[in-house]
Structure formats: C-alpha cells, structure tokens
Amino acid sequence: MVLETERLVLREMKPEDDQALFLVLGDPENMRHYPCTFDERNVKDWIERNRNRCEKDGFELWAVCLKETGEVIGDCGLTLQKIHGEILPEIGFHIRRDCQRNGYAKEAAGAVRDWAFGTTDVPAVYSYCRYTNGPSIKTAESIGMHVVCEYPDETNGMTHVSAITRKEWLEEITENTVL
Ligand SMILES: CC(C)(COP(=O)(O)OP(=O)(O)OC[C@H]1O[C@@H](n2cnc3c(N)ncnc32)[C@H](O)[C@@H]1OP(=O)(O)O)[C@@H](O)C(=O)NCCC(=O)NCCS
Incomplete structure (x- = not known):
C-alpha cells in the first residue's frame, strides 16, 4: 500500500528505516x-x-518519505487505539524536527483521512494526545478535526481527543468541489 501526495510518499515501514x-x-x-x-x-x-x-x-502507521529524494522524515497513518475506553481508528503523526512547520504532517494526515474514509467504513477518525501537545492538536484541526473531549488518564495526565466524522468530511468535499 502506497499513498502519494504532492510532496510525499507514505509506504509500509521497512526494518532498514530504523535509523531514520x-x-x-x-x-x-x-x-x-x-x-x-x-x-x-x-x-x-x-x-x-x-x-x-x-x-x-x-492499516498501520506508514513511513513518510519525501517524494523527491525518498528520505524518510517521519511516520503517519491509521491505527486502532483505546481512547476513553473505546477502540477507535486514530490518525497518528511524527515528523523529524528539522522538517517541521512545512505542512508535511497536514499533507500526510489529510491523505490518511481521505484514505480512511475512501477505503474503509469507519464512521469517524480520531487523533489524541497529551493536552499540552499544541502542534499535534493544531495538526488535527488543520485536517478538519474538532475537539471531542478531554479526559484524565494515567499516561497523559489529561488526554485531548479530536475527530472528524465521515459526514463532516463529505460536507467539506462537497463545499470544496467546483461545479
Ligand atoms: C505534531 C507534528 C507531527 C506536526 O508536524 P509538522 O509537519 O510541523 O506540522 P505541519 O507543518 O503540517 O502543521 C500542521 C498544522 O499545525 C500547526 N502547527 C504545527 N506545529 C506547530 C507549532 N509548534 N505551534 C503552532 N502551530 C503549529 C501548523 O501551523 C498547521 O496548521 P495550519 O495549517 O492551520 O497553519 C510535529 O510537531 C511532531 O512530530 N511532533 C512530535 C510528535 C508528536 O507529538 N506527534 C503527535 C502524536 S500524539
């Protein structure tokens, strides 16, 4: 499985991606x-x-590669996570620090969102993180997610949950389609 965006390729992780x-x-x-x-x-x-x-x-977290060079700069994808007691499909992302603030996480996560709604029957996709993780929350918002809840838990102290439903995604596509 390979996902392509304007600047990125998302592909299965390989053992030799470990150093990157x-x-x-x-x-x-x-x-x-x-x-x-x-x-x-x-x-x-x-x-x-x-x-x-x-x-x-x-599905899984895929390696995020720069299309031009093939360099692995992070990961992004869909996994099943226990969020507030429920097993839910979650979009996760990690980008190398020197490559951040270039829109790569937004581009990769947007492609994963479209893939999730286009090829699976999930009714919504989620993103969760420690409530202090501003860049993660902003990335979730940048692909149309909105805050669902915050709940206390052992790992994060407080976990922040964002989501976009299939209906909201379809509405967004329809609005952006030039007739
Ligand atoms: C979260 C993370 C993946 C964002 O990667 P990135 O490539 O820098 O993100 P982008 O450049 O695509 O930005 C996405 C959105 O978040 C915003 N954003 C990203 N980093 C930000 C920061 N430090 N402060 C404020 N806003 C930020 C961008 O402005 C953009 O929003 P916009 O489209 O409305 O302008 C990156 O910071 C990271 O790898 N963090 C460490 C790992 C992590 O915590 N991952 C989250 C898992 S819970």
Whole structure:
C-alpha cells in the first residue's frame, strides 16, 4: 500500500528505516509530550509492530518519505487505539524536527483521512494526545478535526481527543468541489 501526495510518499515501514525513524522518535525534544523517548530497540519494535498491524487490521502507521529524494522524515497513518475506553481508528503523526512547520504532517494526515474514509467504513477518525501537545492538536484541526473531549488518564495526565466524522468530511468535499 502506497499513498502519494504532492510532496510525499507514505509506504509500509521497512526494518532498514530504523535509523531514520530513530532521528524522529529518539529525539527527546520532539517526544517531550510522550512519557518517554524511544531508544534504538524501541524503534525497531515500533517498526515491527506497525508491519504486523497491517496484516491484522488492514492499516498501520506508514513511513513518510519525501517524494523527491525518498528520505524518510517521519511516520503517519491509521491505527486502532483505546481512547476513553473505546477502540477507535486514530490518525497518528511524527515528523523529524528539522522538517517541521512545512505542512508535511497536514499533507500526510489529510491523505490518511481521505484514505480512511475512501477505503474503509469507519464512521469517524480520531487523533489524541497529551493536552499540552499544541502542534499535534493544531495538526488535527488543520485536517478538519474538532475537539471531542478531554479526559484524565494515567499516561497523559489529561488526554485531548479530536475527530472528524465521515459526514463532516463529505460536507467539506462537497463545499470544496467546483461545479
Ligand atoms: C505534531 C507534528 C507531527 C506536526 O508536524 P509538522 O509537519 O510541523 O506540522 P505541519 O507543518 O503540517 O502543521 C500542521 C498544522 O499545525 C500547526 N502547527 C504545527 N506545529 C506547530 C507549532 N509548534 N505551534 C503552532 N502551530 C503549529 C501548523 O501551523 C498547521 O496548521 P495550519 O495549517 O492551520 O497553519 C510535529 O510537531 C511532531 O512530530 N511532533 C512530535 C510528535 C508528536 O507529538 N506527534 C503527535 C502524536 S500524539
């Protein structure tokens, strides 16, 4: 499975993406809203877990690559997550720090949203993070999501949940379609 956008390719993670993804997930500053930063072993496990998710669920977090060079600059995709006690489809994203603020997360997450509604029957897609993670919340909003709730939990202290429903997505497409 490969998703293409104007500047990006999203493809299945490979074991040899570990060094590139370590630069993203092993960066303490980038992971400041997470309970911990990944070490090299965690990154290898992360890649393996995502490769297995595809077989089990039909989707996963994909490697985000620059179309021009093929360089892996992060990950983005759809996974099933326990959010406020429910198993829900979640769009996740991590972009290497020196590549941020270029619209890459928005571009990748928008493509994942369209893929989710276009090829699966999920009624809504979600995004969740620690309530202090402004860049993550802003990225969710940039693809049409809105706040659903905040709830206290052990990992995040307070978790912030955003979502867009299929109906809202369809309305947005219709509004943006030039007749
Ligand atoms: C969240 C993250 C993926 C955003 O990546 P990015 O490529 O810089 O995001 P984009 O450039 O596509 O920006 C998306 C939107 O968020 C906004 N945004 C991104 N970073 C921001 C920041 N630091 N402060 C304010 N707004 C920010 C952008 O302005 C844009 O909104 P707009 O389209 O309305 O202008 C990146 O900050 C990251 O990897 N963070 C660490 C990992 C993480 O916490 N991931 C979330 C998992 S819960």
